[in-house]
Amino acid sequence: SYDLTQPLSVSVALGQTASITCGGKNIGSKNVHWYQQRPGQAPVLVIYRDNNRPSGIPERFSGSNSGNTATLTISRVQDGDEADYYCLVWDSSTGVFGGGTKVTVL
Amino acid sequence: EVQLVQSGVEVKKPGESLKIACKGSGFSFTTYWIGWVRQVPGKGLECMGIIYPGDSETRYSPSFQGQVTISADKSISTAYLQWSSLKASDTAMYYCARRDLAAGSHFDSWGQGTLVTVSS
Numbered sequence: 562s563y564d565l566t567q568p569l570s571v572s573v574a575l576g577q578t579a580s581i582t583c584g585g586k587n588i589g590s591k592n593v594h595w596y597q598q599r600p601g602q603a604p605v606l607v608i609y610r611d612n613n614r615p616s617g618i619p620e621r622f623s624g625s626n627s628g629n630t631a632t633l634t635i636s637r638v639q640d641g642d643e644a645d646y647y648c649l650v651w652d653s654s655t656g657v658f659g660g661g662t663k664v665t666v667l
Numbered sequence: 668e669v670q671l672v673q674s675g676v677e678v679k680k681p682g683e684s685l686k687i688a689c690k691g692s693g694f695s696f697t698t699y700w701i702g703w704v705r706q707v708p709g710k711g712l713e714c715m716g717i718i719y720p721g722d723s724e725t726r727y728s729p730s731f732q733g734q735v736t737i738s739a740d741k742s743i744s745t746a747y748l749q750w751s752s753l754k755a756s757d758t759a760m761y762y763c764a765r766r767d768l769a770a771g772s773h774f775d776s777w778g779q780g781t782l783v784t785v786s787s
Contacts (some may be wrong), residue, residue, distance in 0.1 A: 592705035594773035603777040651772050654726045656714030
């Protein structure tokens, strides 16, 4: 089975930049999608197909994907960005989520 | 507006059966894959499997194969997740989500979740 590795937590000062990584074997050959999940809420798509933002998602959210690592970057972090973030890829018709990263805004 | 509306909270005993539902509206239900995602309290997201309501083709993630049954009734735009004999370890929030295959295979819309509690 395909494994995705995310850091358990990332802390970032208000207004600074947060980077969340998602590691997997040759992940650069796959489409990577990112979700934000606030406590008690359903996940929300923030980046799809590596670096595309759905309508309504601020430009502060961006993504990249190359080699064995995909990265979600949140610029000018706000209090409302504090949440869990998950990456998702498809492998052999099976959806695989990363373990999730908790972003804390200091 | 695309909407996925799930059935309500369930409290069951070990060994009981259960079927939860996810009703789609605002899109062509038969031309999108619908997935089910589990989230155990305090834990991460797990993809259980997906179904294509147009022909009921179903694919299960290895961890869930044989543990649950995913089905759909396209006449009422509803997908289902079913257990024949629940275990305490099935206690979780379950989400359905629409998979946009054409734009990149992501889950682009989610239901509100169904909380299932299994306890004696």
